[in-house]
Amino acid sequence: MTPTDRADKRSDDATRAEAQRVFRSVALLLARYEVRNLKRIFEEFERDILLPILLGEIALHNLGELENGKEVSARPLDRDEPCDTRSLRPCNAYSIAAATGLPRETVRRKIARLIELGWINRRHNGHLYVSSEALAKFGELLYSRELPELLAIADRARRLMGR
Numbered sequence: 001m002t003p004t005d006r007a008d009k010r011s012d013d014a015t016r017a018e019a020q021r022v023f024r025s026v027a028l029l030l031a032r033y034e035v036r037n038l039k040r041i042f043e044e045f046e047r048d049i050l051l052p053i054l055l056g057e058i059a060l061h062n063l064g065e066l067e068n069g070k071e072v073s074a075r076p077l078d079r080d081e082p083c084d085t086r087s088l089r090p091c092n093a094y095s096i097a098a099a100t101g102l103p104r105e106t107v108r109r110k111i112a113r114l115i116e117l118g119w120i121n122r123r124h125n126g127h128l129y130v131s132s133e134a135l136a137k138f139g140e141l142l143y144s145r146e147l148p149e150l151l152a153i154a155d156r157a158r159r160l161m162g163r
Contacts, residue, residue, distance in 0.1 A: 057096050
C-alpha cells in the first residue's frame, strides 16, 4: 500500500466516523423527542398507551381517503349520527384489531372507553368514527405543540447532517 493509499484510507475512515457521529447525534435528538412525546400522550390518555394507538388508527382509517385528495361520496346523514360522518370512511373493531395486531376483545374494551370519553362515535351498525371533539382537541394539540416541535427538531437534524 502506497503512502497515498494509506492517506486516502485514513481520510475515508475519518469521513465514515464523522458520518456515524452525526447519525448518532440525529438518532439521539429524535429519540429524546419521541420519549417526551410518548410521556405526554401517556398522561393525556389516562396512562393507557393503547388508547392513543386505537384512536389514531380509527382516525387515520376515517380520514385516509381525504389524505389522497379523494372525496368520499356523500350519503344521507342518519338520524342517530352525532356528527356529520358522510366524508369519513368507516371502520369497525375487527378492522382496527387487524390493523393493530391487538386481540379483538382488547380492542372492543378500549373502544368502549374511547366512546365513554367522547372521542369515538359508534353507529348502530358498528361503524366507528373519530368524534369532532377528538379532532378538535388533538388537532389543536398537534398544531400548537407537536408539529412545531417536530419541525424544529427536523431543522436541527438537517443542520447536523449538513455539516
